Amino acid sequence: MINTPLVSVLMTVYNREEFISQAIDSVLKSTYQNWELILVDDGSTDKSLRIIRDYETHDNRIKVFQNKTNLGDYPNRNQAAAYAKGKYLKYVDADDMIYPYGLEQLVFYMEQFPEAGFGLCSLEQDLEKIFPFMLTPEQIYKRHYFEGKLVFHKAPLSSIIRKDVFKAVGGFANVRHFGDSDLWHRLSQRYPLVLMPHGIAWYRKTDGQEASVRRKNPLNRLKTIHSAYKHTVSDNSPLSRKEQEIMKVKFLKLEASAIIFGYRKFGWKKGQEMKKFSGLTYIDIIKNKLG
Template sequence: MSAPAVSVLVTAYNREKYIAASLESVLAQQFTDFEVIVTDNQSTDRTVEVARTFEHRDSRVRVVVNDRNLGQFGNRNHAATLARGTYLKYHDSDDLMYPHCLSVMVPLLEAEPRAGFALSPGASWPGGPAPMLSTPRQSYQREFLGYGMFNCGPACALFRREVFAELGGFDDAGVPSDFLFWLRACARTPVLLVPSDLFWYRVHPGQEFAGERAMREYALVPGATWAALHSAGCPLEGRELEQARINQAWSTVKLLRRDLRAGRFSLFAYRLRHAGLTMRDWIRYLRRPSRRMMAGTPVAANGEFLVPDWTRKA
């Protein structure tokens, strides 16, 4: 049996209410050369039972029940080891994938061999129509000198399977593991920025980013980010790097202020302790932040913004 082009990885835990609609959206894709691997993290409801009905109905669907609960991102990494496809597409068991999702992402990534993965935002990318190839430097410019690029979940991406393996998969850091992955991955490989609105992200009370534990896990992100901006692999240099550190220091201050205003004094102390900044850093970098909407936009030698070939007249 030949390997499929795409492995759609559906990680699940207690999603009996949503998983049927989620899998229906995958099977409704216009692009059909894919397998679906559902990895269940020891659900205690009918999630597996519902998923099995799709396994019996469509030979492309395979349901795997983990021997134990691996955690959210441990489950994602495990699913990747079961994949046979050239590309990996994560799809959460409570989200919906629009029918054109794979038919947009796969051909674009196939046509750009320099990119390690493709990334689709929740809203249009600033700086021009997608697709755009973003170098490590440009990705960090968007995140730290612009208005952000790394605030995306795994469902936003289409990975080359071998590149995902080379990058080591997701860290086991709880809910912010995806941000930490982008921080590391975008410093090492170019990224293809593709059009938005390819899937629908469902928001509901049962999600793992809510609660005290998630807040403490998120509180570790500024420290990890600060370390990345001081690592040898950081793609920014000179004045850009200096401004990125200033902007990050101010972002940390805003979070600390928010903790104090909300009366979260224990979280304030925890965040401050793990922020990574020394007293010398606070004195040096607590200066005026500066961000530009167009930061990180690829430009041509003549200064014009690069646009895709399909916009040019013959």
């Protein structure tokens, strides 16, 4: 018999009146029925709150909350998780959608690997294994950093997380633009990961999204690299000391490349800002870029 645990679908809301109905409707159309939808409005000034309140009156599985003050992206994701009662947390942003069979697939895959802490979908096809399959912490880090098969770049929409492990690692850090990458690194230090295929969730691209804002400032790229370094080269890292030494060199090259990209793409002022943040000298930057 297939297990049907409760899934807490978490939707953070901030001025998404244009798309919010489509996002909610995608959850309502789910073939998997054991879910609750938690919507947390972060001080919207448009009609978003009015729209989600209306949905709440028509389905008792939908619960709406409103923050007293604006928390911002990742803190509001933590707030939504605090209201959750499910075994699993599934983020569906207010301008994205999940396919009708999405929840059913996610639960089916996770329940096959009860020791796993979280799962990530929408990954490139693996040429050696068919999805789903599980990776240990060491395998996760090696896959991303040594095999060139990216894992830590996925957005919250691509994830399903056991609520107990989300709580155990403290949820998302209170940072902007790279909280998802930071969380995947921390979860992967302690828990196995299930990798899953495409076709479960649908991602929309708009100018108002955090991802769009992030790309406009190359300093965010540098901050993401620093965060990854902190988790990869540390006592908590599942990599060996030898592997961590290799990663030190790789991170320096990544940092140098990011700074040079900043100079070329965004000009001298932004490049100087990145150089100052990194602490590298001009010689360090050129040496690591060419080395």
